[in-house]
Amino acid sequence: MNEITCKLLVIGAGPGGYTCAIRAGQLGIDTIIVESEKPGGTCLNVGCIPSKALIHAAGEYETVTGVAEGKSALGIFCAKPSLDLGKTIAWKDGIVRRLNGGVAGLLKKAGVRLIAGHARFLDGKSIEVETQSAPQMIHAETVVIATGSEPVALPFLPFGGRVISSTEALALTEIPKKLVVVGGGYIGLELGTAFAKMGASIAVVEAAPRILPQYDSDLSEPVARHLNALGVTVLTGAKAKALVADGTALEIEAADSRQTTLDADRILVTVGRRPLTSGLGLETLDLDMNEPFIRINDQCRTSMRGVFAIGDITGEPMLAHRAMAQGEMVAEIVAGRRRAWDRVSIPAICFTDPEIVTVGLTPSEASGRGFEVKTDLFPFRANGRALTLEREDGFIRTVARADNHLLLGIQGVGAGIAELSAAFSLALEMGARLEDVAMTIHAHPTQSEGFHEAALKSLGHAIHI
Template structure:
């Protein structure tokens, strides 16, 4: 064997798996056809947050008088905003390269394809620099990620001019005067929030009855109300019939409640989900099971083909970078013969719009659907001292407890910086905390996180400040 482990794909799942394997003493190679860090570091999680931070700062400048401050001739430089985002991505790409070198991981740039072999498939790499390299390893982990879904029959295919994917939306040459966003998941909502802050007239189209459909219903409703207050328009329960360029604009035909409507805008962003990168790897010939563009695995990442594993977006939802990293560590520890930790740890989800949304565990509806008798707590941020002082009173925190055991089974937040707080509830759930544990936890004052304590207390009728 050339290596103990070959990882295909250097996104947050692949490179973290490679690092953990190296820490455990395995000889590791990682194959990447584009850039270290994958979509997340280069075109997703990180650079979008840089864009959103610029938008947040610019939006705050428009409300300085609320804080007793003044500024004149406030404006933005779009090229500089985009350049900062790309610089952040470049810095993190270089950081991953450093980590590969530090952990003595062999980095191979090229396109990988699998062929039958023993004890695991052989990896044949068409090198970016030319030529080919064949790698043999005891184990191979697939971490090839996913890409944006397109729907050609409906015209939902980016053309780089009037119809954008997330890539074009992250490096715009202009701020569109009007914008249609097709899809109201986290990606669609974040771009809607960004472009609205910079002055676009934004309309979001969602096929399901409510926006952010994976979130708790109360949070979805509050989010739509908050976004509408900022001037973002929505069409929910709206089926897309056709998106087509029309001169210097686009026309989107949608149908809702039996009524057909044609929406026009300068640009449309397509954010209708993702599909796994399963093509060109030779998976079918190996007998790998693929369902709805994702590789089917067991709870450890095993594909059913000896020595072949799959993690991250390729292996199905939730399509989150931290889920991919967690799966990578778990898979490698299992391969190394250790007892992996955190197999069933809850996975938080975050949307970095304005306001932010964060959640972990079951929604209230999901808990009831599982037959649980629940106790639900809510705490409005308008009753929190730090939120009032900071001028961020929009939103609330919601908890869902199993009434029979007192276990926290879900938590949901909307408001300023809630993405930085949700991990507290995730930790509580991982440690199987009950309401008594949360009641006994001391939260620092004054912080918005005190609302987490109050939301737990409220579920049992003991809230102190409402």
């Protein structure tokens, strides 16, 4: 067996892993990264990027269809459009391939060695990699585990045939006539909304009392209204039970305990994700665990000396940008720099229609931590830019301490509001107060003015409402 050595070995070339490896290479660290699939991980290949491409295509199709049906107030008319989903998927795949090549190129530029294969620990410093040609033994001074996560299957709805995960949903070349989505969280609603816009009949089955239970009801309500306008059937307080005998329908238990069935060409199961550890050989290591996740400290160190873990394998929030920030930090720690995880906020975005952004604490979370808060919101129906975009549903909300007006959280829901997430996060990281936002000139006409007005309103003197 061929044996090689390195200072740093990164297992997994997803957002966290490749960011860690690239930064380490920039710092002059002899680095190897191992990946069993294409560089970029779930986010780039079968998650964030392809889903946003599909969401964009669905939105474009919905707009043109609405114009053809005479629903536009803009004086624009056109013939009835058609959709070739196969071509849409090919366009999406082209974007993914381009970014795959970009990641591989950046790793090479940083001097990182990329080995394609599946890694398995023999001990804390030795890893065997099964490659297409032959096994490869790697001895490393430091190891970073960044293997990510995978979709959770339900025992009575294993993936296969008509039952699909988000991965298979993003590879469909035909629009299902009837799609049942099991799970009303952000993944299920993002994909369900996209397919609804492309003409599929959608039913969402959610066990919680409402959709998007991880967000407060003020944020999820505009999404629920738009789903209703799209004709999506939403069944809350309902539980999926089993496939019917021929697999063409899903048995469910409704909120009133009534048993019924939903016909389905495809059943999309989006009930969560779990850490991807299969075949990694973690049982050979002495790692402290936090249930299925690897326990880490504020430097992403595990309980074993010289072994770090980053990203989804360490638990919530399972977000690519969290993994990337962790990866960069770990690379600098390995290089001898003083770093620790001291983030005030990690933005979370739901790319539904309308989009949801939340950073920091919600009003209830802040109150639950003992803060007396000042909170107020500014609705987009009073925002000129939102009106010109024909998308006035939604708002921006600020949450601040009542005593000194320090911002504790910012939330918003609205069309395109994801692009404001950086401004929200920066305000919290910089320790901004309501007065700082109120005294910052926000360009007109933009939706960002809603942030300005929300701060003004909390201070008691909003201008445009």
